[in-house]
Amino acid sequence: MKENKIWLSPPHMGGNELKYIQNAFDTNWVSQYGSNIDEFEKILGNSLGDNSFVTALSSGTAAIHLALRLLGVGEDDFVICQSFTFVASANPILYQKAIPVFVDSETSTWNLCPNAVEDAIKYCLKQGKKPKAIITVSLYGMPFMVDEILELSRRYDIPVIEDSAEALGSKYKNKPCGTFGDLSVISFNGNKIITTSGGGILISRNQESKDKALYFATQAKENKDYYSHSEVGYNYRMSNISAGIGRGQLEVLENRILKRRENHVFYKEIFKNIDEINLFEEPGKDFFSNFWLNTITIEGNNAEITRENLKRKFSKNNIETRYLWKPMHLQPLYKQYKFFGSNVCGILFENGLCLPSGTNLTGNDKDRIMNILMNFRS
Numbered sequence: 001m002k003e004n005k006i007w008l009s010p011p012h013m014g015g016n017e018l019k020y021i022q023n024a025f026d027t028n029w030v031s032q033y034g035s036n037i038d039e040f041e042k043i044l045g046n047s048l049g050d051n052s053f054v055t056a057l058s059s060g061t062a063a064i065h066l067a068l069r070l071l072g073v074g075e076d077d078f079v080i081c082q083s084f085t086f087v088a089s090a091n092p093i094l095y096q097k098a099i100p101v102f103v104d105s106e107t108s109t110w111n112l113c114p115n116a117v118e119d120a121i122k123y124c125l126k127q128g129k130k131p132k133a134i135i136t137v138s139l140y141g142m143p144f145m146v147d148e149i150l151e152l153s154r155r156y157d158i159p160v161i162e163d164s165a166e167a168l169g170s171k172y173k174n175k176p177c178g179t180f181g182d183l184s185v186i187s188f189n190g191n192k193i194i195t196t197s198g199g200g201i202l203i204s205r206n207q208e209s210k211d212k213a214l215y216f217a218t219q220a221k222e223n224k225d226y227y228s229h230s231e232v233g234y235n236y237r238m239s240n241i242s243a244g245i246g247r248g249q250l251e252v253l254e255n256r257i258l259k260r261r262e263n264h265v266f267y268k269e270i271f272k273n274i275d276e277i278n279l280f281e282e283p284g285k286d287f288f289s290n291f292w293l294n295t296i297t298i299e300g301n302n303a304e305i306t307r308e309n310l311k312r313k314f315s316k317n318n319i320e321t322r323y324l325w326k327p328m329h330l331q332p333l334y335k336q337y338k339f340f341g342s343n344v345c346g347i348l349f350e351n352g353l354c355l356p357s358g359t360n361l362t363g364n365d366k367d368r369i370m371n372i373l374m375n376f377r378s
């Protein structure tokens with residue numbers, strides 16, 4: 001009999017989600033208003049601290065789009081964006097008819113390389129236009145080089161949109177991801193560390209910015225007693241049902257972070273003994289990752305120990321693995337746009353693999369994974 005499938009990062013309910021959904025039904029607040037939304041925003045705002053004004057939205061992608069709108073990004077504006085990411089970091093740039101300028105990763109965090117960011121800024125300035133924003137990513141939960149990137153942001157006076165979609169619970173120098181951008185984004189898609197089934201938040205640094213986000217997220221409807229609109233808006237608000245799932249999930253967030261980090265230790269033990277495979281780890285004590293996904297790179301010339309062999313072996317045993325994100329500058333959709341850097345993220349893409357990292361991995365699941373990795377040579 002085939003054993004059950006081990007997924008990369010499946011949803012993992014905490015137990016109280018249905019209670020909050022039931023409450024939404026009982027009070028008939030099943031739409032885009034209600035106490036689940038209010039509480040979800042409040043709890044997240046308090047836990048992030050540091051002037052975090054949270055707007056609950058239908059997706060992380062919507063949050064990135066609103067961030068660009070709030071910064072006034074429009075046609076033919078330059079926006080600097082990490083190339084090594086999920087496509088949702090970049091697509092909203094095109095929604096706004098702006099021009100993405102992609103930047104390579106550095107090897108320690110796999111995120112924005114500060115030197116390459118500066119090259120990109122200088123290129124834009126030479127074209128006579130300062131970039132309107134820098135989109136940072138904390139890939140697989142690993143915080144980016146925050147000090148270095150924020151220093152560039154200040155020196156050139158360019159706002160940062162922090163795409164921490166994958167990094168809820170991660171920290172840099174003990175400060176949580178979601179607090180570093182002029183505007184920050186976290187996703188609650190089904191595969192993230194916790195989920196609202198689908199959803200995201202935009203984090204603003206003051207009430208005025210939050211109010212503006214809410215306005216754009218609700219069709220830019222003006223405060224009059226008839227429907228009055230002067231600008232284009234969107235239907236981007238989170239539903240009170242989804243927020244109910246989110247409330248239940250927030251109750252177990254701390255546990256989920258511990259579990260993901262436990263998974264990381266599990267892999268660390270295994271890969272200690274396999275020279276050809278490098279587990280991606282925190283580059284120093286300033287970095288605290290939620291280890292949303294554990295990732296490896298496979299190096300060396302051993303004909304047997306290759307990424308494809310490993311992937312095949314996992315797949316035969318009904319275990320899901322995935323390639324790393326394919327960089328944006330290598331995507332057909334984005335190939336006409338500028339890229340700054342060498343090819344760090346391209347090489348990572350060629351050699352890397354994501355391993356099962358869900359918080360509901362059982363002991364038996366881990367044994368199956370370990371078996372494959374330990375017997376890989378034979």
Ligand SMILES: *Cc1c(COP(=O)(O)O)cnc(C)c1O
Nearest residue numbers: 059060061086088089165187189
């Ligand atoms: C998941 C993700 C997003 C998009 O979030 P959705 O909620 O799925 O729209 C954006 N950026 C990154 C890096 C992501 O991983």
